Amino acid sequence: xxxxxxxxxxxxxxxxxxxxxxxxxxxxxxxxxxxxxxxxxxxxxxxxxxxxxxxxxxxxxxxxxxxxxxxxxxxxxxxxxxxxxxxxxxxxxxxxxxxxxxxxxxxxxxxxxxxxxxxxxxxxxxxxxxxxxxxxxxxxxxxxxxxxxxxxxxxxxxxxxxxxxxxxxxxxxxxxxxxxxxxxxxxxxxxxxxxxxxxxxxxxxxxxxxxxxxxxxxxxxxxxxxxxxxxxxxxxxxxxxxxxxxxxxxxxxxxxxxxxxxxxxxxxxxxxxxxxxxxxxxxxxxxxxxxxxxxxxxxxxxxxxxxxxxxxxxxxxxxxxxxxxxxxxxxxxxxxxxxxxxxxxxxxxxxxxxxxxxxxxxxxxxxxxxxxxxxxxxxxxxxxxxxxxxxxxxxxxxxxxxxxxxxxxxxxxxxxx
Amino acid sequence: xxxxxxxxxxxxxxxxxxxxxxxxxxxxxxxxxxxxxxxxxxxxxxxxxxxxxxxxxxxxxxxxxxxxxxxx
Numbered sequence: 001x002x003x004x005x006x007x008x009x010x011x012x013x014x015x016x017x018x019x020x021x022x023x024x025x026x027x028x029x030x031x032x033x034x035x036x037x038x039x040x041x042x043x044x045x046x047x048x049x050x051x052x053x054x055x056x057x058x059x060x061x062x063x064x065x066x067x068x069x070x071x072x073x074x075x076x077x078x079x080x081x082x083x084x085x086x087x088x089x090x091x092x093x094x095x096x097x098x099x100x101x102x103x104x105x106x107x108x109x110x111x112x113x114x115x116x117x118x119x120x121x122x123x124x125x126x127x128x129x130x131x132x133x134x135x136x137x138x139x140x141x142x143x144x145x146x147x148x149x150x151x152x153x154x155x156x157x158x159x160x161x162x163x164x165x166x167x168x169x170x171x172x173x174x175x176x177x178x179x180x181x182x183x184x185x186x187x188x189x190x191x192x193x194x195x196x197x198x199x200x201x202x203x204x205x206x207x208x209x210x211x212x213x214x215x216x217x218x219x220x221x222x223x224x225x226x227x228x229x230x231x232x233x234x235x236x237x238x239x240x241x242x243x244x245x246x247x248x249x250x251x252x253x254x255x256x257x258x259x260x261x262x263x264x265x266x267x268x269x270x271x272x273x274x275x276x277x278x279x280x281x282x283x284x285x286x287x288x289x290x291x292x293x294x295x296x297x298x299x300x301x302x303x304x305x306x307x308x309x310x311x312x313x314x315x316x317x318x319x320x321x322x323x324x325x326x327x328x329x330x331x332x333x334x335x336x337x338x339x340x341x342x343x344x345x346x347x348x349x350x351x352x353x354x355x356x357x358x359x360x361x362x363x364x365x366x367x368x369x370x371x372x373x374x375x376x377x378x379x380x381x382x383x384x385x386x387x388x389x390x391x392x393x394x395x396x397x398x399x400x401x402x403x404x405x406x407x408x409x410x411x412x413x414x415x416x417x
Numbered sequence: 418x419x420x421x422x423x424x425x426x427x428x429x430x431x432x433x434x435x436x437x438x439x440x441x442x443x444x445x446x447x448x449x450x451x452x453x454x455x456x457x458x459x460x461x462x463x464x465x466x467x468x469x470x471x472x473x474x475x476x477x478x479x480x481x482x483x484x485x486x487x488x489x
Binding site: 375 | 446453
């Protein structure tokens, strides 16, 4: 029988099984290039014993195939998530206590700002309401409306977080090579309807409103929004702010715009978004915030607690307790007080007031509400782990003699964006 | 309200900062363009926020604008 007489039509399904083939009788030259695909291979039939050394090279693997699989299964970690404290675990300032919004910024958890045009319209708190977080999370940021406030045309209320330019420079935003990103988060609200937010640059002259729908009240729901990178505008790539993500809690017409496209206007919310502050007692909870390169929301990028805390401390840290020494200047100043930093700061910091004591070998005087000054000319505040301060308005020190400073309350050190 | 502070050392050198009160707590802002509170200080003063000199005298808007213009 001529060899050409045997083809696919000549062999009924299942007439040739493995036991009919001698070992080594089927070789590569008897198989068409596309003859074997995933459908022809039973799970687990190919193991390492069937693959000779060095037979799989880069040319045998489609570009991105392994990377995409790793992302989808959460195997890649580190800084896949550009959002710091997206699981709302770190709260250095409040230790879980509630804060009420002011006409300005407050930080209910690290790296996340709660802001509003009018004070006292909502509270923000880690784990407010004590509901069970979504599976895999232990914390969330909770907003509770304090009234039924009608938001004015030029007013807005929101949660937002800034990203530093050094951490988003690779996105290439503001260039023709701008990368697509995906924002994902878990949300839970007593309200249903269309919600939203926006992504803005640091100058607030580029914005991308996004919208999402909460379909069931008081139910955790994961939201995913894919955003084509902005090829226009200025997106900082240094230690200044670059990319700001907003979650709208109430926004007037002036800062509301069409969802799904970039604009040079300052839009904070999509047009028609639900106002959380418009309903007394309304709640809005959020956690698992992730911003990543690509068009797919992957599993949350969990980082070790210590790593997440250190990332937050680049922008805020508190000093408490340890005694440090300086040099008396006159009788009311202590100069050159050097305190340790947990990690180097983003920039020279704003210092909060503190209580404590100044002392010498023969005197001990407590002080309250003293606000130290950062000594800028030393240059030690950025590249090393220490901060040089001057404590004024103290008493009992001796000029040009050693003096000690003990801080008895949290001394806030902030270089937030 | 912002207030300038100048601390003079024994050798007549000095350091300066900006005092700011928010939510009943006082803060010291450095003259550093990378500091966000410093950026806000300049914006707010130019928009009319009160600025006092180191002696506690309230600057006129014209004086405040002129001072801001000298800053980095």
